[in-house]
Amino acid sequence: MFYYILKRILQIIPVVIGITILLFVLMYVIPEDPARLILEKGATPQALQNLREKMGIDKPVYVQYWRYVKQLSKGDLGTSYRYRRSVNSILAEHYPNSIKLAFVAIIIETIIGLLAGIISAVRKYSFLDVLVTVSTTILVCIPVYWLGMLLQIGFGLKLGWLPMSGMGDGSIRFYILPAITLASVSTAFVARITRSTMLDVMSNDYIRTAYAKGLSNNSVIYKHGLKNALIPVVTYIGIDLGTLMGGAILTETIFAWPGVGRTIYLAILQRDAPVVIGGTIVLVLIFVFMNLFVDIIYAILDPRIRLEGGGNINV
Amino acid sequence: MLNKKVLFALFAFVVISSLVVALFTGCKISTEIATTTAAAAETSAGETTKAEESTTTAAANQPKTGGTMRLHINEPVSLDPPNSYESEGIQIARQLWDGLFTYDPATLETKPELCEKYEISDDGLTYTFYIKKGVKFHSGKELKAEDFVYSWTRLALKDTASYLAYHLSPVVGYDECQDGSAKELKGIKALDDYSFQVTLKYPYADFINTLGHVAFYPVNKESIEKAGDKAGEMPDGTGPFKFVKWEHDQYVELVRNDDYYGQKAYLDGVKYLIIPDEQTAFLEFQAGNLEYTDIPVGQIKSTEADPQWKDGVIIHPMLGLYYYGMNLNAKPFKDNLPLREAISLMIDRQNICDVISEGVNMPATGFVPPGIPGFQENAMGYTFDLEKAKAKLAEAGYPEGKGLPILKLGYNTGAGHEKIAEAIQSDAAKIGIKIEVEGFEWGTMLEKAKSGEIIFYRLGWLADYPTMDNFLYPLFYSKSSDNYSEYNNPEVDKLLIEARSTADKAQREAKYQEVEKLILKDAAFAPIYFYGTRMIVQPYVKGFYLDNMENYDLAPVWLDK
Numbered sequence: 001m002f003y004y005i006l007k008r009i010l011q012i013i014p015v016v017i018g019i020t021i022l023l024f025v026l027m028y029v030i031p032e033d034p035a036r037l038i039l040e041k042g043a044t045p046q047a048l049q050n051l052r053e054k055m056g057i058d059k060p061v062y063v064q065y066w067r068y069v070k071q072l073s074k075g076d077l078g079t080s081y082r083y084r085r086s087v088n089s090i091l092a093e094h095y096p097n098s099i100k101l102a103f104v105a106i107i108i109e110t111i112i113g114l115l116a117g118i119i120s121a122v123r124k125y126s127f128l129d130v131l132v133t134v135s136t137t138i139l140v141c142i143p144v145y146w147l148g149m150l151l152q153i154g155f156g157l158k159l160g161w162l163p164m165s166g167m168g169d170g171s172i173r174f175y176i177l178p179a180i181t182l183a184s185v186s187t188a189f190v191a192r193i194t195r196s197t198m199l200d201v202m203s204n205d206y207i208r209t210a211y212a213k214g215l216s217n218n219s220v221i222y223k224h225g226l227k228n229a230l231i232p233v234v235t236y237i238g239i240d241l242g243t244l245m246g247g248a249i250l251t252e253t254i255f256a257w258p259g260v261g262r263t264i265y266l267a268i269l270q271r272d273a274p275v276v277i278g279g280t281i282v283l284v285l286i287f288v289f290m291n292l293f294v295d296i297i298y299a300i301l302d303p304r305i306r307l308e309g310g311g312n313i314n315v
Numbered sequence: 316m317l318n319k320k321v322l323f324a325l326f327a328f329v330v331i332s333s334l335v336v337a338l339f340t341g342c343k344i345s346t347e348i349a350t351t352t353a354a355a356a357e358t359s360a361g362e363t364t365k366a367e368e369s370t371t372t373a374a375a376n377q378p379k380t381g382g383t384m385r386l387h388i389n390e391p392v393s394l395d396p397p398n399s400y401e402s403e404g405i406q407i408a409r410q411l412w413d414g415l416f417t418y419d420p421a422t423l424e425t426k427p428e429l430c431e432k433y434e435i436s437d438d439g440l441t442y443t444f445y446i447k448k449g450v451k452f453h454s455g456k457e458l459k460a461e462d463f464v465y466s467w468t469r470l471a472l473k474d475t476a477s478y479l480a481y482h483l484s485p486v487v488g489y490d491e492c493q494d495g496s497a498k499e500l501k502g503i504k505a506l507d508d509y510s511f512q513v514t515l516k517y518p519y520a521d522f523i524n525t526l527g528h529v530a531f532y533p534v535n536k537e538s539i540e541k542a543g544d545k546a547g548e549m550p551d552g553t554g555p556f557k558f559v560k561w562e563h564d565q566y567v568e569l570v571r572n573d574d575y576y577g578q579k580a581y582l583d584g585v586k587y588l589i590i591p592d593e594q595t596a597f598l599e600f601q602a603g604n605l606e607y608t609d610i611p612v613g614q615i616k617s618t619e620a621d622p623q624w625k626d627g628v629i630i631h632p633m634l635g636l637y638y639y640g641m642n643l644n645a646k647p648f649k650d651n652l653p654l655r656e657a658i659s660l661m662i663d664r665q666n667i668c669d670v671i672s673e674g675v676n677m678p679a680t681g682f683v684p685p686g687i688p689g690f691q692e693n694a695m696g697y698t699f700d701l702e703k704a705k706a707k708l709a710e711a712g713y714p715e716g717k718g719l720p721i722l723k724l725g726y727n728t729g730a731g732h733e734k735i736a737e738a739i740q741s742d743a744a745k746i747g748i749k750i751e752v753e754g755f756e757w758g759t760m761l762e763k764a765k766s767g768e769i770i771f772y773r774l775g776w777l778a779d780y781p782t783m784d785n786f787l788y789p790l791f792y793s794k795s796s797d798n799y800s801e802y803n804n805p806e807v808d809k810l811l812i813e814a815r816s817t818a819d820k821a822q823r824e825a826k827y828q829e830v831e832k833l834i835l836k837d838a839a840f841a842p843i844y845f846y847g848t849r850m851i852v853q854p855y856v857k858g859f860y861l862d863n864m865e866n867y868d869l870a871p872v873w874l875d876k
Contacts, residue, residue, distance in 0.1 A: 032756055032758040034758070036761055036762050037756075037758030038400075040400075041481065041779070042479075042481025042789075042797070043761075043765075043796050044481070044796045046493050046494055047481060047796075050476045050480075050493065050495075053473075053476065054474075054476035079544075082392060083392055083393065083547070084393065084398065084544070084547060085544065085545070085548070093563045094564065149595075149598075152595065156598065156602060157598050157602050164595060164598055164599055165590055165595045165599055166566075166588065166590070167565060253592050254592050255595065256564075256565075256590040256592065256595055256596075258562075258563065259564075262564075263564070269729075269756075
């Protein structure tokens with residue numbers, strides 16, 4: 001397992017190099033000039049030239065790239081064109097907020113989604129099952145910004161129970177509405193995936209055997225059924241966690257959450273290449289580690305899955 | 316055994332997740348305590364003022380000291396004057412700094428602020444400024460003339476690559492600083508601690524009127540050098556409020572400057588809450604968590620009708636022009652005055668303002684908006700008239716639009732411009748002009764308009780200073796970099812230069828008015844509307860005045876609650 005993890009971590013290096021080249025080329029071929037974008041007034045050729053020099057985009061792309069790689073090897077992600085601040089500090093300010101919110105959302109979607117899925121699978125075609133099916137369908141269909149605004153008006157403005165925007169003092173109250181909004185669609189998906197895989201598993205012979213040998217209902221459902229049904233759910237949650245950590249533009253915008261999603265989104269609009277590339281590199285790292293984490297969970301959940309390293313060493 | 320493993324994995328996952336969350340929130344504890352104590356201090360201060368209030372109800376209109384004003388804002392780019400080029404940074408910088416000059420909020424006339432007095436040489440080229448004594452930066456250092464020399468030189472230098480450097484372009488030595496051949500701005504020198512001299516390249520009578528701009532604010536060399544890369548986040552100003560903290564994408568906090576040389580502010584502090592979504596900010600306002608915000612488009616009429624809010628609604632024209640530009644060196648606009656007139660005549664401006672902007676914007680009647688000293692009412696001879704537009708179109712050689720190629724109209728996407736473009740498209744169809752609308756990214760559009768790839772486009776111009784010159788010179792002087800329509804009228808050029816060197820205010824205004832009339836006669840482009848503000852303030856906020864440049868001064872503001 002150690003070799004496997006090491007190998008996976010080493011794989012990150014070519015991925016990051018690939019990403020930087022790809023993004024550099026993409027940001028370069030986009031015809032828009034970041035200097036032109038900022039300098040709305042008084043854009044004389046001299047002023048534009050000065051700004052390009054300041055941004056470091058006056059040189060050919062390979063020179064820029066080489067300089068970037070040199071910086072990157074020292075862990076320096078460069079300076080934002082627009083804010084003229086270090087990208088490292090911009091990301092350090094915003095990523096933790098997105099990650100914190102993502103974890104709260106994941107907890108919500110795991111608990112509620114799993115429970116709803118299990119209940120509707122076990123009580124197939126019951127009232128509860130129909131309720132879960134209908135409500136998950138509705139959840140998937142509701143646009144996030146609408147749900148967010150509804151929660152704000154309901155719980156924030158009308159009832160006054162919860163704060164409507166920002167992180168405030170960082171207490172959990174501020175997390176509730178954005179986390180619910182962020183988790184809404186995924187909760188529905190988790191419930192649906194759990195339901196369908198549970199139904200699949202519960203129709204297996206070994207479940208019948210388990211019932212036949214007199215195991216309690218709960219024991220059959222949770223020890224035999226759920227365990228086997230969890231693999232696709234874990235996959236979904238793992239990938240979702242990676243996605244959510246990358247920030248959620250809509251949720252962050254509606255709730256004024258100081259996360260990274262909106263920061264990168266704005267940077268794309270403003271052609272702020274250092275922020276876009278730096279943010280993406282961090283996101284790639286998060287994804288790689290999340291995938292690795294999910295793979296390790298697989299092995300724990302299902303002993304038939306082996307994590308294989310360089311040789312043929314089994315866990 | 317296996318069952319245990321499953322449960323363990325699930326359990327571990329939840330526990331790890333909660334741990335991570337706890338860890339992150341845990342890190343916050345120290346700051347949390349700090350903010351709670353600060354908040355507690357605030358409330359107790361608030362209570363004392365309330366107690367005072369009950370004893371002094373007789374003096375209800377007496378300003379009360381205390382409280383924090385919370386204003387909605389977007390994430391500013393920078394609080395360093397040479398880089399405060401967008402409205403958010405400017406709003407905050409205006410509270411943190413006093414400039415050499417400022418604008419009277421009601422009349423927009425320029426008035427001295429840090430300046431004690433000034434002298435202008437007879438040839439209009441040399442300005443001598445005497446600054447107030449005893450003004451201190453927030454860091455404690457006294458403001459001296461050399462600070463202006465440092466600040467303005469820094470603004471002009473190539474290395475600074477300031478977005479606002481162009482404000483100094485009339486000053487001697489500016490070009491050398493920009494191209495990097497000089498490290499000092501030749502046109503500015505300190506005479507002693509409290510006076511300095513500025514030399515201009517050409518007479519520019521409105522120079523004084525430009526000096527209220529944020530770009531000219533004096534910065535403290537020591538603070539700038541100490542801050543290094545963080546200069547944008549560590550402002551050291553001269554104004555009635557001091558900078559406390561900028562938590563990015565969350566808030567910017569200011570506190571009253573008790574060492575202020577002038578009338579001290581009533582508010583204890585100011586908190587700018589960074590909320591990207593106007594709708595969310597408006598909800599926070601309705602919940603009483605904000606004192607000042609924008610009214611979201613779509614809710615203007617209903618807010619104006621709401622008895623709870625109507626008194627706080629601030630809707631008035633701004634010094635800004637929304638227009639449709641035409642490249643005058645490209646067919647079919649080149650040398651075809653009747654066509655350009657027809658385009659201007661066909662636009663139902665009132666309809667656009669009433670329907671799309673809910674009455675916030677005001678139909679343009681010229682290039683220079685109301686509120687600017689010298690504004691001429693109904694300067695534009697052509698207003699909405701379809702019959703006349705048809706006649707002009709025929710005169711232009713395209714009766715009922717026959718023979719006229721489809722006009723491609725460029726606009727920048729994502730800011731609601733397509734609604735106006737579509738309205739104008741349908742107006743145009745009524746007289747037979749076919750318009751195809753095409754969205755671009757902002758920078759692309761500017762570039763293409765400049766290079767002449769797009770010859771028909773929408774643009775806006777917001778005033779830097781309340782002068783007629785600020786509209787007419789940049790947009791229409793033949794060599795100006797903001798003259799996208801490539802307007803080139805030697806007579807206008809000559810008059811503009813003349814106006815700039817006319818010291819007498821009335822005579823100068825008359826010249827600019829003549830320029831505006833000439834350009835309007837040329838139908839150089841089609842003005843659509845003058846921008847308007849759509850802000851709202853809580854009824855208990857007193858002494859708040861939003862001027863036509865959307866500037867405000869929080870020093871005289873107090874909270875009546």
